[in-house]
Amino acid sequence: MKCVKCGGKRSKKGKVAHSVTVSGVKINGELAGEVCSACGAQQIDLAELERFELRVAAALAVHGVCTGEACGTASLGHPG
Numbered sequence: 001m002k003c004v005k006c007g008g009k010r011s012k013k014g015k016v017a018h019s020v021t022v023s024g025v026k027i028n029g030e031l032a033g034e035v036c037s038a039c040g041a042q043q044i045d046l047a048e049l050e051r052f053e054l055r056v057a058a059a060l061a062v063h064g065v066c067t068g069e070a071c072g073t074a075s076l077g078h079p080g
Contacts (some may be wrong), residue, residue: 001034007040016042018049020056023065027056
């Protein structure tokens, strides 16, 4: 697969650090992905990212976070 940043060939599979902060709650993860051997750009596997988003939703629910941002309603045009 070609690197979207430099056009080089991605050759190194591994874990990519990723984090999100939603309503003041920060969730960190190490996700499967690829790192460009030429420029170091990182790309996360889409299925892995989807699983991470589900873990984020579960963590928010456990912490009792109930805001438009946490529930995704802000993206639907509802105020958060």
